[in-house]
Amino acid sequence: MLAYIARRVVQMIPVFIGITVILFLIRSPAIVPGDPVRMIVGERAISQALYDQVVKENALDKPLYYQYGRYLTRLVQGDLGDSYQLKRPVTHILFEKLPNTLKLALVALLIETVIGLAAGILSAVKKYSFWDMLVTLSTAILVSVPVFWLGMGLQVLFGVKFKQWGLPYLPVYDMTSRDFSTVVHFIMPGFTLASASMAYAARITRSQLLEVMGQDYMRTAAAKGLSRRDVIWKHGMKNAMIPVVTFLGMDLGAMVGGTILTEMVFNWPGVGLEIYNAIQLRDWPIVTGGVIVIVFMVMIINLIVDISYAFLDPRIRYTKAVK
């Protein structure tokens, strides 16, 4: 088990280094137009001495590989540099926002699991029925809908129209207040973020359950007189759920990485919105730092999923070792 974990961690290292190289390069002067010193100090007039000092402090006069080495060394020590605009460490800014992004992703995962599994089970159990068709069509639509449009539509309908019609409505503002932890604030952003994922979850649940239902042990269970419900729940679901649970775990990572559009539409104070705002301000340390933090979170989540999966299913440990 330890060997498996070690192997997975070692596999992560080159990927992570590759990511830092790409993110380092896209903010280097070769790609980003403009004078890097100007980006740091802004448009105010500065003396030549100060200019030289900024160049020296940021090693801008050194070759690119030296700058990358310096960047990577600091990154490993948890230093993502300072924001150009706010003059504060990027890590402080991002770690204030990260819990909001993680909370949103967890709520979305919950919504995805409940709705996706229910829809998938329904359409598998009632194969080729009206419900199956309905689930099929809605999953296709959910995959194709632009999330920002869905979010706007939900805001208009449940936030504004419902209020006008005197129905219970959902809040569309106050997302930025310090204690927006009320459950209702999470419903619409969570649903928006989960939209495409729940469609995939439903599809996987359906196809897995249908595959399991064709197995011999299912026929045996039915033959020994179990009710259809017991056959599906006790024998079918247990076996069908293994790939579904893996998908859900990996999808948590995908959702942490996919919050940017949802956060923007709902003005949700997470890392995604911070990155978007920083792009507008050309505050590159926050942009690249934000991407690194998110990619790192995604990798850690995937690692945990892999490890727990290998823990539950010994076949994984051994087959991957052979590879």
Place this chain on the structure above:
Amino acid sequence: MAEAPEQIPGERSARGAGTDSSMGRPPLSIAESVGKGRTLRGDAWRRLRKNRLAVAGLVWVAIMVLLAVSADLWVPRYLGDPVDIDTTQAASQSLQPPSWDHLLGTDRMSRDIASRIIYGARASLLVGAVAVGIMLVIGLVMGAVAAYYGGIWDSIIMRAADIFLAFPYVLFAIVLVGVMGGGSPTNVFLAIGLLGWPGIARIFRGSVLAVRENEYVDAARAMGASTPRILFRHIMPNAIAPLVVYATMSIGVAILAEAALSFLGMGVQPPAPSWGGMLSEARGYLFTAPWLMVYPGIGILTTVLAFVLLGDGLRDALDVRKKE
């Protein structure tokens, strides 16, 4: 799946359903598609035609392409110019709800929404096609090199693919365009294309590895065919089915990404019409002029959906899972 005799929809066909991605549709058996002169392509086409959702997708894509291509011929004349503002009546025609004069209403600059949507389709389809084209060129070359030369090349290319796949797609597209400078169509094409190549490379590499073990490849080599000739003449046609499916789906993904970028103000720049850009403008009138928001969204949704349904149908028709 294809070799199975007539399948009875219902319980008995559940075994095959694991590989059957066509949710809610009974699988087609080969018996249904037996014709007189049969080719692989003809079989696939017959199977595709029987899939109503896929046909609907194909028809919708065709309509969109037709509208986008022919727009210059009739749209400015009958619906109104998508960009120019008629200053003589700009104020009176601003933000009109849908009517006979303006089927889908007008925007703040009193431009006809229907006209802008049709020109927006042009932008979306162009981005979809060009970005997927870039993706295919990079992906095919990378996949072919990885599979054919193997060894160190294979390791380098596949690790690079892992790195690109580790980035969250939309986030990285936004960051990449943000860094390269938003507003330039080339940057949008490049960003979406650059992010998509690992999928193509992996699929093509897998297909090449599987196909090159066949005797006809040995035979071609024995006859002195060059490596590129073997790759493109003998391996490619036999490895193309999964690529067709993936590329079709990718057009939908690219259209969604372009819409997101334009929505964020980094893609097509106003006043040029694009669906994402129109939605961005609509954000200011969510409550006073909701029709601004409805139709561009429907445009994106239906077009992406058409590519998804078509891709799903192609996967079943070309029987991709079996070959994988």
